[in-house]
Amino acid sequence: MGKKRTDLKDGVSRRAFPIPRSEDTLYEDEGGDRDLTRRGFLGGAGAALVVAGAPKLGSSEHSSAGAVEQEAPAVPQTAIRITVNGTEHQVNVEDRWTLNEFLRDHIGLTGSKIGCNRGECGACTVLVDGEPMFSCSTLAVWADGRDIQTVEGLESDGTVSPLQQAFMDYNAPQCGFCTSGQLMTATALLVDNPRPTSDEVRSAMVGNLCRCSNYNAIVEAVLAAAGTPGSGGAP
Amino acid sequence: MSSTRAAQQAGQQVAAMDTVGHDVPRIDAYERVTGRATYTRDVRLPGMLYARVLRSPHPHARIRSIDVSRAEALPGVRAVVTHETHQLIYSSGSIAGGQQYNDAAKDMTEHVRYMFDNPVRFVGQPVAAVAAVDRYVAEDALQLIEVDYQELPFVLDPEEALEPGAPPIWPEGNLALDRDNQPRPSSRTSGDPAAGFAAADQVFEDRYTTAFVQDGQMEPRSALAQWDGDKVTIYTPTQGISNCRHDNARDLGLDDHQVQIICKYMGGGFGDKNGSYYFDLIAAVLAKEAGVPVLLELTRKDDWLGTHGRWHTVQNLRVGVAQDGTVTAIGLEGYSGMGPYLRRSGGIAGIEAYACPNVERVIYPVHTNRMVSGNFRAPSDPQGYFAIQSMMDDIAYKVDMDPVDFALKNVIRPTDEVRFTNYSLDECIMRGRELFDWESRWRPVPGSDPGPIKRGAGMAFMAFRSGVGPSSAIVRVDADERYTLFVGVTDIGPGAKTTMAIIAAEELGVPLSQVDVVWGDTDLCPYSVGESGSRTTTMTGYAVVQAAIDLKRQIAERGMPRGVDVLIASATPNPSTEGQRRMVFGAHFVEVEADVQLGHVRITKYVAVHESGRILNPRPAKDQIRGAALQGLGQALHEDLLYDARSGHPLTAGYYGARHLTYLDAPEIEVTFIETDDGYGPYGAKTVGEAGIILGPAAVANAIFNTIGHRMKELPITRARILEALA
Numbered sequence A: 001m002g003k004k005r006t007d008l009k010d011g012v013s014r015r016a017f018p019i020p021r022s023e024d025t026l027y028e029d030e031g032g033d034r035d036l037t038r039r040g041f042l043g044g045a046g047a048a049l050v051v052a053g054a055p056k057l058g059s060s061e062h063s064s065a066g067a068v069e070q071e072a073p074a075v076p077q078t079a080i081r082i083t084v085n086g087t088e089h090q091v092n093v094e095d096r097w098t099l100n101e102f103l104r105d106h107i108g109l110t111g112s113k114i115g116c117n118r119g120e121c122g123a124c125t126v127l128v129d130g131e132p133m134f135s136c137s138t139l140a141v142w143a144d145g146r147d148i149q150t151v152e153g154l155e156s157d158g159t160v161s162p163l164q165q166a167f168m169d170y171n172a173p174q175c176g177f178c179t180s181g182q183l184m185t186a187t188a189l190l191v192d193n194p195r196p197t198s199d200e201v202r203s204a205m206v207g208n209l210c211r212c213s214n215y216n217a218i219v220e221a222v223l224a225a226a227g228t229p230g231s232g233g234a235p
Numbered sequence B: 001m002s003s004t005r006a007a008q009q010a011g012q013q014v015a016a017m018d019t020v021g022h023d024v025p026r027i028d029a030y031e032r033v034t035g036r037a038t039y040t041r042d043v044r045l046p047g048m049l050y051a052r053v054l055r056s057p058h059p060h061a062r063i064r065s066i067d068v069s070r071a072e073a074l075p076g077v078r079a080v081v082t083h084e085t086h087q088l089i090y091s092s093g094s095i096a097g098g099q100q101y102n103d104a105a106k107d108m109t110e111h112v113r114y115m116f117d118n119p120v121r122f123v124g125q126p127v128a129a130v131a132a133v134d135r136y137v138a139e140d141a142l143q144l145i146e147v148d149y150q151e152l153p154f155v156l157d158p159e160e161a162l163e164p165g166a167p168p169i170w171p172e173g174n175l176a177l178d179r180d181n182q183p184r185p186s187s188r189t190s191g192d193p194a195a196g197f198a199a200a201d202q203v204f205e206d207r208y209t210t211a212f213v214q215d216g217q218m219e220p221r222s223a224l225a226q227w228d229g230d231k232v233t234i235y236t237p238t239q240g241i242s243n244c245r246h247d248n249a250r251d252l253g254l255d256d257h258q259v260q261i262i263c264k265y266m267g268g269g270f271g272d273k274n275g276s277y278y279f280d281l282i283a284a285v286l287a288k289e290a291g292v293p294v295l296l297e298l299t300r301k302d303d304w305l306g307t308h309g310r311w312h313t314v315q316n317l318r319v320g321v322a323q324d325g326t327v328t329a330i331g332l333e334g335y336s337g338m339g340p341y342l343r344r345s346g347g348i349a350g351i352e353a354y355a356c357p358n359v360e361r362v363i364y365p366v367h368t369n370r371m372v373s374g375n376f377r378a379p380s381d382p383q384g385y386f387a388i389q390s391m392m393d394d395i396a397y398k399v400d401m402d403p404v405d406f407a408l409k410n411v412i413r414p415t416d417e418v419r420f421t422n423y424s425l426d427e428c429i430m431r432g433r434e435l436f437d438w439e440s441r442w443r444p445v446p447g448s449d450p451g452p453i454k455r456g457a458g459m460a461f462m463a464f465r466s467g468v469g470p471s472s473a474i475v476r477v478d479a480d481e482r483y484t485l486f487v488g489v490t491d492i493g494p495g496a497k498t499t500m501a502i503i504a505a506e507e508l509g510v511p512l513s514q515v516d517v518v519w520g521d522t523d524l525c526p527y528s529v530g531e532s533g534s535r536t537t538t539m540t541g542y543a544v545v546q547a548a549i550d551l552k553r554q555i556a557e558r559g560m561p562r563g564v565d566v567l568i569a570s571a572t573p574n575p576s577t578e579g580q581r582r583m584v585f586g587a588h589f590v591e592v593e594a595d596v597q598l599g600h601v602r603i604t605k606y607v608a609v610h611e612s613g614r615i616l617n618p619r620p621a622k623d624q625i626r627g628a629a630l631q632g633l634g635q636a637l638h639e640d641l642l643y644d645a646r647s648g649h650p651l652t653a654g655y656y657g658a659r660h661l662t663y664l665d666a667p668e669i670e671v672t673f674i675e676t677d678d679g680y681g682p683y684g685a686k687t688v689g690e691a692g693i694i695l696g697p698a699a700v701a702n703a704i705f706n707t708i709g710h711r712m713k714e715l716p717i718t719r720a721r722i723l724e725a726l727a
Helices: A002-013 A038-052 A099-106 A162-169 A179-192 A198-204 A215-226 B005-010 B029-034 B069-073 B103-108 B135-144 B193-199 B241-252 B278-290 B300-306 B381-398 B403-410 B425-436 B496-508 B536-558 B618-637 B696-708 B719-726
Strands: A077-084 A087-094 A125-128 A131-134 A147-149 B049-055 B061-067 B077-082 B126-132 B146-151 B186-190 B202-210 B222-228 B231-235 B259-262 B294-297 B312-321 B327-337 B359-366 B453-465 B473-478 B483-486 B515-518 B566-571 B583-595 B600-611 B670-673
Touching: A087 A099, A099 A125, A125 A179, A131 A179, A162 A179, A162 A215, A162 B029, A179 A198, A179 A215, A179 B029, A198 A215, A215 B618, B049 B135, B049 B278, B049 B300, B061 B126, B069 B077, B069 B135, B077 B135, B077 B278, B126 B135, B126 B278, B126 B294, B193 B312, B193 B327, B202 B381, B222 B278, B231 B241, B231 B278, B241 B259, B241 B278, B278 B294, B312 B381, B327 B381, B381 B403, B381 B453, B381 B618, B381 B696, B403 B425, B403 B453, B425 B453, B425 B583, B425 B600, B425 B670, B453 B696, B473 B496, B473 B536, B483 B496, B496 B515, B496 B536, B536 B566, B583 B696, B600 B618, B600 B696, B600 B719, B618 B670, B618 B696, B696 B719
Parallel strands: A077 A147, B049 B294, B231 B259, B327 B359, B483 B515, B600 B670
Antiparallel strands: A077 A087, A125 A131, A125 A147, B049 B126, B061 B146, B077 B126, B186 B359, B202 B312, B222 B231, B222 B294, B312 B327, B453 B583, B473 B483, B473 B566, B583 B600
16 A cells, blocks of 8 residues: 555656556556456455564454455546646546545645535535535546646745735634635635625635634635625624 | 732733734644645555444444454455454543543543443444555445444433433443542532522522534544554644643553654644544554554544534523622532533533622533533533523513623622632623623613514623643754744644744744744653643743743853754743632623524624733634634534434434534624733733633523523524524
8 A cells, every 4th residue: 555655656746647558557556457356456465464564353363364355346447637736647546536535645635635525514625627626525537637726736836825825814724624625715716706795705615614613714814815895704 | 919809800901012912923824725734634654554433323232242254354454453352441531520631530430431332322432443455445344344232221311311210321320420439410509508599589490401512623533553663653633742642651551651642733623632532542453453554534423423522401590689680699400411421521610700609509410322522612611601691681681680780790700708810800791881882782672673583682791710730841942043942732723833932932032933833742842731721822831931931041141052052941830820710701792683484593793802811912812712702603503413312313413414604604703802911821811712602602592582582591592493482
């Protein structure tokens, strides 16, 4: 697992994955065998690791080292072309991966957060072709051909965006866990509507929860970035 | 401090300072707005596994047997642990209510809580855990664990739980044991309640209830454990790395120095995280078994049901009042639903804000088969203040007094017996009345607006402890005149790291930009009291002042260090207020609009006046009050955890179910600080973080009464309840 992850990071550092040939997969361990089952693959990798270091498994008589390989359906994969913060990636992704898993676990962009993993909180919000989307509820394969922007892509030439600066100046993050999502929704709002009223800000950002309940300050920050007057609270 | 009442009333005027008291962006603001801030789940260790926890689907059941063989055989599974493989006692989760830092109390408790318990006593209690090569395998493996449960009768309601014949959750019954292992309520009597009630011209009795409120911080809990020989490093979202280390070391059978806790950023505190949690232990055990690092991630539902929230209460109140409106006696019989383990006190606060000397309080912390209750921001307060201040508000109308006048007549004030480091409660109330324009917003006849949209106003006031106590800090200076501050804070949201740097810069007389802060790692930082009880500013901040004073002395004696030399100072002060009460004060005034056809309530004005001593960093301080007040509104109008009475299953776990506030529900909170310096803490700074949440439910409930003319006695005050009251 660790080796795979390292390989992936190398892939990112090359700025783009090579165009996938049929035998290319995100997991090099699979060696291009498209018929290899997920269970079989995991079992194989697992046995190696168990030999390497894992001792006993509690008081159980069983251990995975001695487990009989189980047949399980292959994990379908799809080759996608996806642009993230201006960098194009051509990769095979497992069909079950959410966009958030792809971003956080496979290309190392951990700025977007998982708060609920079920579309309730908005901490995972990223922009898909400029539209704010819950990346926990968007499959990576659906992002094929799309342009993704995450919080890591808001700076340009090492300078924070005016909205990021306003978030800093107006204390918009308290614990900061929802902040990336708030920033992405507000970024999209200001593109669509550069001078929103405070009502329009609240309405646009209703899908982003903040349990610190710093809503007043976040609205003030967005209004400041837009240069529009208004109060932070709902009328 | 002079001991005269006049001096207590005033405190000292605050004089302007160089860094303290000016708006300063957080020193880590850049990390927070660029995705660079590293939360527990953002840490990646080579070869790490992912873990999931199997949880009880039953509110009360004995595990007859548990078969993990199929899970262990699943390729990719590296470790499976259950109550059969690991019988670790889990921390203070047993019965150390209010005694969570007291090892002696933990050692003697008879209600031991294990990492995995048998029987299981609530839906969501951990039963087993799996570490596997990825999340998918871990989740699949949970499905393969076969547990044979013998279901047991269960009880959800704290009053029913005390009735004869109620299903016993512990052999001793359902009244929680006190620290002497006795099933006794928490009782406290002051003055002469019987004489006080006898002296009353009228005695009022009423019953109020409050709902369970999940802390609901945005970051679902996780723990990443990595062993190096006999030392374990645990990355975990904690409010107190020092206490977290000590708890985990004790439960794992290690010495403190064998445990390293790292918490750089964490996604919201809100209480009861100043210590360990069972998932730290599970991650550590799985990592030991698997021989590689393990990241245990709680799902949102795991977190909602498997952690804690504010205890729900039933409060029967009795208040005696003399003809002139003076309260002569107060009686409280309270029931706090604690779930099956007494994680915290179950206290009910609020009566202490009144001058009435004759008080009888009996509080029953009761076990139920609901999820565990624990501390949430001002643990005993919003629920207690809601009840007592609704009751007093109601009495004001019944004795034909303006509620503000009734409050001013009965608030606690300094006396020869009751001494404060400073006192400003009456000033907070009067300032709030003026800023809010009470005279024009309050309706002398409740519910008198013609409707269907009606308006009205209510208020509430509070006095909340702001302790002083021990904590540590280290400060170092090098030849480049970089000052490095080592403090064991984790910065759960209020900006503690920045506050500590501000204090150091002020005391050292250097610009903030010359101060670096090392935080969030027990291998690098000295003891810190932890960010609970709003203590970091007052206690760790005071240690920073003392360490800086010592460093200045060293510099004066020896000159600035040269070359590779450094000067280092440390301090662990343990100040005392010599019997005086150190408290913060506040008053909230709320105007609401109620649609009597739909039952919908909207907040149209919210004024919060607070005295928290000197304010060190104004903008974050204001946002602490604003955010806390909004959380209080959520408790007042929305939040609950409903259970199905037949199955014992929770029905509203999660943000949608609990109906947490969104932008559309969040009114502007107008905050005013009255600043003063009582001579304690760093430059007279007192508690801020918890104070703002205390008054929302009471003030909103009182405003709703003034608006619709019906007293709402149950939290949350939902549309359905309003329509029922109006029907």
